[in-house]
Amino acid sequence: MAIEAAAGLAGGCQCGAVRYRLIAEPTGVNICHCRMCQKASGGPLMAFGGVRLDQLVWTRGAPKNFMSSSIAERGFCAECGTPLTYRMLERDRISVTLGSLDQPAAVAPTSQLGVESKAPWLDEALASTMQKIADWLKLSEAAVGSRQHPDRET
Numbered sequence: 001m002a003i004e005a006a007a008g009l010a011g012g013c014q015c016g017a018v019r020y021r022l023i024a025e026p027t028g029v030n031i032c033h034c035r036m037c038q039k040a041s042g043g044p045l046m047a048f049g050g051v052r053l054d055q056l057v058w059t060r061g062a063p064k065n066f067m068s069s070s071i072a073e074r075g076f077c078a079e080c081g082t083p084l085t086y087r088m089l090e091r092d093r094i095s096v097t098l099g100s101l102d103q104p105a106a107v108a109p110t111s112q113l114g115v116e117s118k119a120p121w122l123d124e125a126l127a128s129t130m131q132k133i134a135d136w137l138k139l140s141e142a143a144v145g146s147r148q149h150p151d152r153e154t
């Protein structure tokens with residue numbers, strides 16, 4: 001999937017109240033299995049890519065931040081709860097969650113953190129039976145009536 005280099009990658013939360021644009025391609029793209037990422041996402045891991053602070057522009061709304069430790073804060077949409085960012089307070093960088101990008105496959109993680117907390121069932125789960133959502137629901141996406149903000153600017 002080609003990145004629109006001039007415009008940069010955009011993303012936002014599930015409800016669309018918070019939107020952002022990256023004016024540089026994310027680097028240091030990683031997966032984190034740590035307990036804080038598990039708790040913050042409600043999932044087994046999170047995936048992030050980082051840019052300099054001045055390379056992220058909030059184009060609609062702004063996240064609420066939770067200081068998850070004395071050294072870092074996590075941004076999320078106060079309306080729908082989508083985890084959006086991770087930032088170490090003393091650094092000039094901010095990471096966005098890859099799942100919040102409009103093109104979530106645009107950058108790929110190349111390293112893993114927090115492996116001491118990696119779910120012991122994760123590899124087996126990823127190798128297990130696979131099914132598309134439409135087949136699982138036995139409904140078309142249109143019939144479901146998604147209220148999720150589309151993967152584009154509105």
Ligand SMILES: [Zn+2]
Binds near residue numbers: 078081082
């Ligand atoms: Zn939202």
Ligand SMILES: [Zn+2]
Binds near residue numbers: 037114
């Ligand atoms: Zn983590």
